[in-house]
Amino acid sequence: MKKYYLAVTYDVCEHNNLFEDMNEYPLDMSSDLEKQISKFAKMDVAPLVKVYESDTSDFQELRLYKEYKLKEFECGCNQ
Secondary structure (H helix, E strand, O other): OOOEEEEEEEEEOOOOOOEEEEEEEEEEOOOOHHHHHHHHHHHOOOOOOEEEEEEOOOOOOEEEEEEEEEHHHHHOOOO
16 A cells, blocks of 8 residues: 655744644655655755655645654754
C-alpha cells in the first residue's frame, strides 16, 4: 500500500504561549527528506516541522511520522 507524507511547519514561542501551524507541504519520499524539511523550515522560519503519514492522498487520517526541531529558527524573545 502506498503511503503519502505531509510536512507541516509550526511557529513556536514558549514565552508567548504560541504554537501555531503555518503551512503544509507534500513530500517526495524519493528525494532527500532532510533537505526538503530544511527548505520548508527556512522558507517559513519554522522552528518545528512535523511530518505526517497517511494511507490516502487526501490526508484525511494522519499519523505523526517524525518531528524535526530546528534550533536556528527558535524564538529568541526569552533571551
